[in-house]
Amino acid sequence: MSGLAMPKPDDATMRRRDEIVADMRIIVPGEGVVDAANSMRAFESDGLTAYRQLPLVVVLPQTVAQVSRVLKYCNDRNIRVVPRGSGTSLSGGALPLEDAVLLVMSRFNRILEIDFSNRVVVAQPGVTNLGITTAVEQEGFYYAPDPSSQIACSIGGNVAENSGGVHCLKYGLTANNVLGIEMVLMNGEVVRLGGSHLDAEGYDLLGVMTGSEGLLGVVTEVTVRILRKPETARALLIGFPTSEQGGQCVADIIGAGIIPGGMEMMDRPAIHAAEDFVHAGYPLDLEALLIVELDGPGVEVDHLIGVVEAIAYKNGSTTCRISQSEQERLSFWAGRKAAFPAVGRISPDYYCMDGTIPRKELPRVLAGMRELSEKYGLGVANVFHAGDGNLHPLILYDANVPGELDKAESFGADILRLCVKVGGVLTGEHGVGVEKRDLMPEMFNQIDLDQQMRVKCAFDPNHLLNPGKVFPQLRRCAELGRMHISGGKLPFPDIPRF
Amino acid sequence: MTTFTPTTSDETLSTVAWAVEQQSPLEILGHGSKRGIGRPLQTEHTLDMSKLTHVTLYEPAELVLSAKAGTPLAEIEKLLAENGQQLAFEPMDYGPLLGGEPGKGTIGGVLAANLSGPRRLKAGAARDHILGINVVSGRGEAFKSGGRVVKNVTGYDMSKLMANSWGTLAVFTDVTFKVLPAAETEVTLAIRGLLDDAAVAAMAVAVGSSAEVSSAAHLPERIAARVADGALGSDAATLLRVEGFGPSVAYRITALKKLLGGAGPLQEIAGEVSQVIWRDVRDVRPFADFSEKPVWRVSMTPSQGHHMVLALRMQAAVSAFYDWQGGLVWLRMEEGDPQDALLRGLLRKHGGGHATLVRAAPAHCAALPVFEPQTPALAALSQRLKQEFDPKNILNPGRMA
Numbered sequence: 001m002s003g004l005a006m007p008k009p010d011d012a013t014m015r016r017r018d019e020i021v022a023d024m025r026i027i028v029p030g031e032g033v034v035d036a037a038n039s040m041r042a043f044e045s046d047g048l049t050a051y052r053q054l055p056l057v058v059v060l061p062q063t064v065a066q067v068s069r070v071l072k073y074c075n076d077r078n079i080r081v082v083p084r085g086s087g088t089s090l091s092g093g094a095l096p097l098e099d100a101v102l103l104v105m106s107r108f109n110r111i112l113e114i115d116f117s118n119r120v121v122v123a124q125p126g127v128t129n130l131g132i133t134t135a136v137e138q139e140g141f142y143y144a145p146d147p148s149s150q151i152a153c154s155i156g157g158n159v160a161e162n163s164g165g166v167h168c169l170k171y172g173l174t175a176n177n178v179l180g181i182e183m184v185l186m187n188g189e190v191v192r193l194g195g196s197h198l199d200a201e202g203y204d205l206l207g208v209m210t211g212s213e214g215l216l217g218v219v220t221e222v223t224v225r226i227l228r229k230p231e232t233a234r235a236l237l238i239g240f241p242t243s244e245q246g247g248q249c250v251a252d253i254i255g256a257g258i259i260p261g262g263m264e265m266m267d268r269p270a271i272h273a274a275e276d277f278v279h280a281g282y283p284l285d286l287e288a289l290l291i292v293e294l295d296g297p298g299v300e301v302d303h304l305i306g307v308v309e310a311i312a313y314k315n316g317s318t319t320c321r322i323s324q325s326e327q328e329r330l331s332f333w334a335g336r337k338a339a340f341p342a343v344g345r346i347s348p349d350y351y352c353m354d355g356t357i358p359r360k361e362l363p364r365v366l367a368g369m370r371e372l373s374e375k376y377g378l379g380v381a382n383v384f385h386a387g388d389g390n391l392h393p394l395i396l397y398d399a400n401v402p403g404e405l406d407k408a409e410s411f412g413a414d415i416l417r418l419c420v421k422v423g424g425v426l427t428g429e430h431g432v433g434v435e436k437r438d439l440m441p442e443m444f445n446q447i448d449l450d451q452q453m454r455v456k457c458a459f460d461p462n463h464l465l466n467p468g469k470v471f472p473q474l475r476r477c478a479e480l481g482r483m484h485i486s487g488g489k490l491p492f493p494d495i496p497r498f
Numbered sequence: 499m500t501t502f503t504p505t506t507s508d509e510t511l512s513t514v515a516w517a518v519e520q521q522s523p524l525e526i527l528g529h530g531s532k533r534g535i536g537r538p539l540q541t542e543h544t545l546d547m548s549k550l551t552h553v554t555l556y557e558p559a560e561l562v563l564s565a566k567a568g569t570p571l572a573e574i575e576k577l578l579a580e581n582g583q584q585l586a587f588e589p590m591d592y593g594p595l596l597g598g599e600p601g602k603g604t605i606g607g608v609l610a611a612n613l614s615g616p617r618r619l620k621a622g623a624a625r626d627h628i629l630g631i632n633v634v635s636g637r638g639e640a641f642k643s644g645g646r647v648v649k650n651v652t653g654y655d656m657s658k659l660m661a662n663s664w665g666t667l668a669v670f671t672d673v674t675f676k677v678l679p680a681a682e683t684e685v686t687l688a689i690r691g692l693l694d695d696a697a698v699a700a701m702a703v704a705v706g707s708s709a710e711v712s713s714a715a716h717l718p719e720r721i722a723a724r725v726a727d728g729a730l731g732s733d734a735a736t737l738l739r740v741e742g743f744g745p746s747v748a749y750r751i752t753a754l755k756k757l758l759g760g761a762g763p764l765q766e767i768a769g770e771v772s773q774v775i776w777r778d779v780r781d782v783r784p785f786a787d788f789s790e791k792p793v794w795r796v797s798m799t800p801s802q803g804h805h806m807v808l809a810l811r812m813q814a815a816v817s818a819f820y821d822w823q824g825g826l827v828w829l830r831m832e833e834g835d836p837q838d839a840l841l842r843g844l845l846r847k848h849g850g851g852h853a854t855l856v857r858a859a860p861a862h863c864a865a866l867p868v869f870e871p872q873t874p875a876l877a878a879l880s881q882r883l884k885q886e887f888d889p890k891n892i893l894n895p896g897r898m899a
Contacts, residue, residue: 201852207658257679300746428649
């Protein structure tokens with residue numbers, strides 16, 4: 001990524017910066033426009049901190065009308081716009097561009113409606129993920145998707161990234177828990193999709209907007225499903241001498257018809273780093289540590305714990321602890337939840353990857369990673385959403401050693417290529433952003449990518465919204481629009497016709 | 499009039515490419531079990547996908563199944579059942595309602611119509627379970643989107659875009675779905691004799707409890723007798739389905755009884771009877787009368803459905819029952835007039851949503867908007883998407899118009 005090419009700044013826009021800033025101040029009066037370099041510094045990167053860029057100007061609108069006017073203004077003048085929520089993206093989705101307005105949605109921070117009988121909450125996009133749960137938990141409800149950044153990440157950003165979390169195997173991703181949105185298109189039009197009813201009418205644009213990484217529209221309101229909190233949750237902490245046994249245990253749990261609330265695996269380096277850091281009491285002489293959390297009515301959880309325990313022993317677990325209290329359950333999670341900072345302690349820097357693989361390929365991918373680790377001379381620790389095959393390899397490097405960042409990035413790219421090779425994908429939940437943009441051709445051919453760009457063309461034909469993200473190379477919509485025709489004869493003269 | 503019957507993805511591609519070049523529209527057909535829905539087509543040619551069959555990948559432990567788009571849904575459901583699994587979104591069968599045979603339909607049609615069933619409330623619809631697709635667009639281009647893993651945010655979710663597109667954007671050749679374990683046990687708790695408003699209140703309490711109710715439907719008096727060969731008798735029945743492992747189901751049913759004890763007489767229904775009741779609710783059996791009386795499928799805010807029905811009753815003779823906690827209203831217009839303007843006006847007044855005229859006389863289907871009309875901005879956006887993927891209007895032209 002060090003060699004990451006971003007769209008060339010538009011000279012005309014750069015020259016008109018003062019005028020644009022002044023016009024923004026008219027559209028968003030008060031303190032909603034930030035143009036001093038030192039004040040814009042806070043916005044120069046997101047969770048992917050290796051990349052920094054000051055935007056043209058930062059605009060923080062407060063109303064839908066302001067969002068609409070800003071976008072229309074920019075669309076009419078060919079000015080690029082980068083939307084931003086809380087800036088926790090791990091793939092550089094909110095990385096500013098030098099010639100783009102950074103549209104920050106953090107002042108859209110109110111919950112608009114709580115409706116327990118229909119189990120929905122309507123929130124502005126800047127409300128944090130956890131903020132929704134906080135608003136309803138006194139009545140025993142919660143919002144299910146729980147990305148690890150939930151304390152800070154915004155619900156609008158969750159829609160843009162289709163965020164997951166440790167509970168998504170059972171409760172789904174953002175896409176499965178959002179019922180409706182209001183959004184503004186680049187041309188300033190305000191569109192509502194879905195609502196507090198199920199399934200939107202017509203094409204599933206809500207589905208395509210979810211996970212579109214800020215390239216299609218700016219979300220200004222979100223309606224989410226809330227759920228009743230499960231009565232209880234208990235966890236098992238299970239250790240295995242090999243990752244194959246751990247993987248087989250996961251497969252057998254699912255084979256037994258059990259979908260746990262959470263199922264996480266850590267490899268030896270991750271176990272050791274976590275234990276050194278938080279002293280969760282993890283056993284150390286293991287290759288795989290599995291946390292299985294079961295939630296629901298007490299009677300169900302107790303029943304399933306017995307089943308899972310038997311499966312674990314059958315697969316040769318050397319240790320299997322069952323939480324006897326809420327405190328113990330949380331202690332099982334403490335190490336896993338602290339895995340990233342724990343790895344941060346044993347290495348000056350780490351680079352977090354996010355591929356997903358068919359679960360059965362885990363041993364092969366782990367072995368491949370060990371080989372790559374030797375090849376690049378960099379360590380790697382693995383945490384793994386085992387239920388859904390989502391890997392988070394943490395590559396250990398030192399940014400102060402010249403060339404190590406490049407090496408870490410090449411290592412990461414090789415891991416993702418391996419994921420794709422075994423039938424997996426580049427990103428399970430962190431998004432493509434700028435980080436994995438240039439790897440898209442590993443998974444998609446040009447025709448596949450062209451179709452995705454066609455969606456883009458229907459929403460934003462001038463490529464003004466968040467350009468430089470997701471697509472390795474932008475093709476002009478007019479060029480995509482040409483039809484290629486070949487042949488002209490009746491196809492397959494021998495295919496059956498009636 | 500030619501019917502093309504491809505047996506491979508390549509044949510599908512070349513047929514569509516040919517039609518594009520000839521500018522000759524195609525009707526895309528599986529088994530035709532939902533052919534009556536949408537504006538009737540008058541295309542010169544038909545693309546019959548029912549011979550593009552076979553399950554190409556099924557790995558129960560990975561919870562994934564891929565099939566060619568023309569594979570019969572019945573075949574897939576049988577295979578899953580043999581392995582203790584299911585399509586958790588419980589795709590409905592329109593056959594009985596539309597006067598066709600039950601048990602028809604292809605897996606491609608399931609996605610094209612974004613089918614679901616009573617478990618939609620908890621488990622989602624086809625769009626929530628689709629993992630990846632291979633399709634041929636109306637430009638005659640074959641492409642893929644998504645993959646075979648559950649967690650994937652690589653690029654736009656084109657599979658969802660294609661869900662509910664009724665064959666107007668692309669022809670599916672392959673689909674990959676997430677599959678899930680089937681419940682070990684199911685028990686239905688019925689509250690008897692409630693009027694609509696009391697039933698909707700009871701369903702909201704039940705669904706909002708920790709009993710993990712997977713389906714909640716209300717069959718008013720007279721409708722109740724029309725499911726499961728009259729097994730429910732004729733009193734109104736408010737149905738709550740609880741599924742899972744035996745001990746858990748027993749516990750949750752007890753909890754629900756405690757919660758709803760005051761609501762009305764309670765009845766527990768287990769085993770096959772429970773399954774048949776939910777299948778009949780799913781397939782709208784109460785209105786499967788071999789008539790052309792208009793039937794509407796209305797999705798709206800659960801607490802608003804019965805208010806809308808009450809308002810409608812003041813101006814038209816309707817039969818109604820409710821699924822999805824009251825948020826899915828099935829309406830039969832007893833006087834033969836679809837009353838679309840009246841219904842859609844009342845729908846907007848009651849919080850909005852969408853109404854689809856799933857059954858009507860052909861003249862009505864041709865003259866009225868079958869699907870909910872969209873706001874101008876949304877309609878324009880949908881039209882631009884259609885233009886991107888099918889610029890010559892080759893695929894099911896006008897069906898969603």
